[in-house]
Amino acid sequence: MARSLNRVQLIGNLTRDPELRYTPTGSAVCSFSIATNRTWTTDDGQKHEEADFHRVVAWNKLAEICSQFLVKGRKVYVEGRLSTRNWTAQDGQPRSTTEVVIDNMILLDPKRQEGENNLEESQIEKKDEKKQKEPKKEENKSVQKDQDRILDNEKTEGKNESESEEVAPDDIPF
Secondary structure: OOOOOOOEEEEEEEOOOOEEEEOOOOOEEEEEEEEEEEEEEOOOOOEEEEEEEEEEEEEHHHHHHHHHHOOOOOEEEEEEEEEEEEEEOOOOOEEEEEEEEEEEEEEOOOOOOOOHHHHHHHHHHHHHHHHHHOOOHHHHHHHHHHHHHHHHHHHHHOOOHHHHOOOOHHHOOO
């Protein structure tokens, strides 16, 4: 029996804010659009850029997460399947659309801040966090002394202990 595959992976920017709705049965559905760009150079050296726009739909818990964290302009990775729907519009005309129904979404850019002041404050907070995480110079010196002592011991022994130990096949966990 032949197998088939319907898988889509996109990285792009949201072209609009997501819209969250609920079905009559209570399932959450979130829809938004993603733009992907493609750049190429022709044989005569001209550069071209083309944008494609993709309708994206998320269901249930993922829909609620998308509506909470996604905003227009954010870079996002989505993964799912292609789905084509057909219906009859109110004017009686048949309509169809192709969408990417996602089952995975990853944010690719940091959360956007509102206004420059907030951005400056977050940069200051990051600097303060770095200072707290950096070990003091005295601690660095003691660590360096410990490392030097270990290296000296290994040199005097002539061989690293891990090199002299043999691994028995029974010790391998797989």
